[in-house]
Amino acid sequence: MDAAVHVLVFPWPRQGHINPMLQFATALVDTGIQVTFLHTEHNLRRFAQAHPPGLRLLSIPDGLPDDHPRGFLAFMESMCTAGSAAYRALLLALLSAADAPVTCVVADGTMPFAIEIPEEFGIPALSFVTHSACSYLAFLSMPKLVELGETPFTADDLVCSVPGMEGFLRRRDLPRGLYCTEQGDGDPLVLKFAEAVGRTSKACALIFNTAASMERPALAHLASGTSDVFAIGPLHARSSSAASPSLWREDDGCMAWLDGHEDRSVVYVSLGSLAVITHEQFTEFLSGLAATGYAFLWVLRPGMVKTTSPALLGEAVGAAEGGKGRVVEWAPQRDVLRHRAVGCFLTHAGWNSTLECAVEGMPMVCWPFFVDQQTNSRFVGAVWKTGLDMKDVCERGVVERTVREVMASNEIRAAAQAMAQQLRLDVAEAGSSSSELERLVRFVRELSVRSSLKPRINGN
Ligand code: UDP
Numbered sequence: 001m002d003a004a005v006h007v008l009v010f011p012w013p014r015q016g017h018i019n020p021m022l023q024f025a026t027a028l029v030d031t032g033i034q035v036t037f038l039h040t041e042h043n044l045r046r047f048a049q050a051h052p053p054g055l056r057l058l059s060i061p062d063g064l065p066d067d068h069p070r071g072f073l074a075f076m077e078s079m080c081t082a083g084s085a086a087y088r089a090l091l092l093a094l095l096s097a098a099d100a101p102v103t104c105v106v107a108d109g110t111m112p113f114a115i116e117i118p119e120e121f122g123i124p125a126l127s128f129v130t131h132s133a134c135s136y137l138a139f140l141s142m143p144k145l146v147e148l149g150e151t152p153f154t155a156d157d158l159v160c161s162v163p164g165m166e167g168f169l170r171r172r173d174l175p176r177g178l179y180c181t182e183q184g185d186g187d188p189l190v191l192k193f194a195e196a197v198g199r200t201s202k203a204c205a206l207i208f209n210t211a212a213s214m215e216r217p218a219l220a221h222l223a224s225g226t227s228d229v230f231a232i233g234p235l236h237a238r239s240s241s242a243a244s245p246s247l248w249r250e251d252d253g254c255m256a257w258l259d260g261h262e263d264r265s266v267v268y269v270s271l272g273s274l275a276v277i278t279h280e281q282f283t284e285f286l287s288g289l290a291a292t293g294y295a296f297l298w299v300l301r302p303g304m305v306k307t308t309s310p311a312l313l314g315e316a317v318g319a320a321e322g323g324k325g326r327v328v329e330w331a332p333q334r335d336v337l338r339h340r341a342v343g344c345f346l347t348h349a350g351w352n353s354t355l356e357c358a359v360e361g362m363p364m365v366c367w368p369f370f371v372d373q374q375t376n377s378r379f380v381g382a383v384w385k386t387g388l389d390m391k392d393v394c395e396r397g398v399v400e401r402t403v404r405e406v407m408a409s410n411e412i413r414a415a416a417q418a419m420a421q422q423l424r425l426d427v428a429e430a431g432s433s434s435s436e437l438e439r440l441v442r443f444v445r446e447l448s449v450r451s452s453l454k455p456r457i458n459g460n
Contacts, residue, residue, distance in 0.1 A: 005448040006100045008118075009128075010038040010087070012108040013062060013079070015273035016352050017130045018043070019244040020209040021108065022051070023235035024128065029054040031441050034100055038090075040083070042066060047245045060086035072178070072189055084113040095121055103448035106207065109136075112199035122454055124447040127203035131351050133210050133218040133231070134379055135372030138162050138175050140201060140222075142194035145174065152176040152190065152374070154392045164217040172391055173378035176370050193371060201227065204447070207440065209233035209355065211426040211433050214384070214419070232437040234355040236334065237427045247273070248330035254297055255335060257326050261295055264343035267365075267403055268336050270299035271348040275369035279308050281394050285346075286316060288399025290323035294343070294407065297326050297336065337362050344387075344406045346399075349377040361420030363387050363412045365402050367394055386416040 007028055011021035018039075025035045029052070037055050039047075040062040051057060063082025064070060094102040102123065107114035109127040118125040129136050138145075141162045145151060150159040152174040159174065160166045175194075177187030205228040212219055212231050223229040236244065258266060267289060271277065277285075282305045289296045298317065302310050310329065317325040333353070336342060337360045347353045349366040354376050357364050364387030366377035374391070381389030388402050406412055426433040 004103065004452055005445055006034040006036070006102050006104075007444060007448070008036050008038060008091070008094060008102045008105045008107075010105065010107040010111070010114050011128075012110040012130070013040040013043050015247050016350055017108055017110065018247075019352055020130050020233070020235050021106075021128055022055075022244065023238070024106070024207070024209070024232070025055055026052045027232075027235065027238060027437060028441065028444070033441070033444070036094070036102065038087075042070075043247060046247050051245060058090065060090055073192075076192060079111065080113060084117070087114060088117050091117060091121065091123075095123060101452075103451045104444055106444075107200075109200040109203075109206070110193070110196050112196050115200050115203050122451070124451055125203055126205040126207055126444070127200040127227075128207045128209075130209060131372040132354070132376050132379070133208050133215040133222060134165070135175055135351075135375035136197060136208070137218045137221060138165075138169070138375050139194050139197040139372075142175075142190070143198075150174075152187070163221050168382045169375070169378060173374050175372055176368075176374050178370060189370070201225070203227055205230060205440075205443065207232060209235050209351070211423055212436075213422045213426055213432065214358070228443065230436050230440045230443075232433050232440060234359055234423060234427065234433075236352075236356065237359045237423060244334070246330060248301065250330050250332045251328035252332060254326060254328050254331055255339065258297065258336065258339045258341040261341040263340050264407070265295060266339075266341045267292070267294050267296040267344055267346055267407070268331075268342045269296055269346040270331065270333065270353070271304070271367070271369060272350040272353060273301070275348050276304055276306060278306050282308070282313065282316075284394050284396045285399055286320050286323070286325075287396035288394075289325065289346075289403065290320040291396065291400040292403045292407070293322060294403065295324040295326075296346075297328065297331065297342075299329070299331050299333075300327050301329055344403065346403060349373045349380060349389075351376060354380065357416070358384075358386065358419050359423050361413075361417035363406045363409070363416045365406050366390060384415065384419060385412065386419055387412060 009025040011017040025037050028035050037057050039059045041059045044059045063078040105118040105125040106128050109129040115125040144161040153171045155171040159169050177189035207230045210231050210233045219231050300313050314327045317327050344363045345357050346365040348369045364380050366380050366389045368374045368377040377389040380387045425431050
């Protein structure tokens with residue numbers, strides 16, 4: 001263990017942020033660096049599985065009672081007040097520890113306070129971006145987009161204020177909040193994210209869980225700014241057992257169910273850990289899926305369909321005409337995507353899900369829900385051509401047609417498999433992402449040595 005280097009890794013406390021940052025923390029531990037991983041108390045209590053060995057775990061309160069639903073804005077508010085105060089106190093204690101004080105922080109790019117507080121104390125802080133580089137660039141461009149009236153809306157006109165994407169990015173592909181009006185710039189969620197991205201982009205380095213082969217133009221543009229940029233992903237592909245402890249209990253029974261199906265005969269359906277849909281949208285998806293005639297495995301988290309209990313949803317899926325569906329509350333997704341029986345993934349195009357598909361060469365049908373997903377899905381459909389993008393439409397006819405087309409398309413499958421092959425090279429020794437990870441580890445060591453030479457916070 002390298003005693004001079006101690007990195008504190010602090011993810012935004014949501015599943016899709018914890019997974020890649022935990023994989024990153026594990027990669028640091030593998031190089032001999034001491035790492036402390038910071039959870040919220042609420043999340044640490046919920047984790048069913050153990051964490052990878054060698055990581056020290058700590059937690060802070062998020063300021064909300066255990067039974068609080070933790071909706072987006074209330075959660076953000078509480079993390080920025082109670083969470084931030086607890087983080088400040090913990091960081092002070094960790095910086096002045098007699099034994100191995102923290103020398104560097106890597107914090108989620110969604111939380112400006114998590115980067116600004118260590119900088120106040122003279123400790124270097126790097127921003128870890130769990131979204132795609134292309135959507136990050138779109139968020140950074142938000143002030144310009146608002147100025148020109150190019151705001152998120154269900155329209156096909158091209159936008160010209162996101163560098164390098166002028167030829168294909170439409171208003172409907174811009175990051176979106178929970179509602180989409182023609183004055184989409186007023187959506188508080190998008191504005192908050194854009195503000196956070198603007199602030200954290202000033203960190204001394206930006207770390208992306210992406211590969212240059214997927215997002216070269218966006219990364220090149222970001223690298224022309226003042227921060228150093230590292231593209232080190234997809235991190236989960238570094239090892240087949242890469243860490244991703246779940247906040248929900250995985251239903252492994254679906255693997256045996258998949259074993260009983262022909263190759264590429266099943267549609268896997270999941271909208272990630274945050275999306276909430278209406279009962280009407282659920283019904284459109286169900287009717288469309290049933291009409292394809294394919295078997296499908298559908299992740300329906302408790303509370304994911306507004307006003308409907310999980311039992312009623314399960315019954316509806318079982319009773320669907322021609323339906324051959326199986327419902328789980330949470331699946332071992334990476335194993336599912338690797339299973340020979342799965343032929344395509346109907347997904348919300350969250351960045352982790354997109355990367356997990358890309359690594360397995362799995363064709364995608366995208367129905368983006370919010371934030372970065374609108375931009376990711378445009379890249380899937382129009383740039384990488386590894387799937388089709390339903391965008392803002394989930395009528396049953398469109399679901400049926402799009403799933404059928406993706407299941408049958410040799411072109412889409414070939415593009416997905418070519419991308420998977422390239423990504424395997426990127427994460428292998430001497431590949432571009434591996435080399436970037438090595439460069440990042442050197443960078444973190446240098447910063448840490450410099451910071452450990454400074455006087456400690458307690459004046460020793
Ligand atoms: N996931 C899982 N089982 C499920 C659904 C999702 O393990 O049933 C994992 C998935 O593999 C991914 C993460 O949860 O790593 C979701 O992250 P993503 O960025 O795709 O979406 P978000 O949840 O942030 O919207």
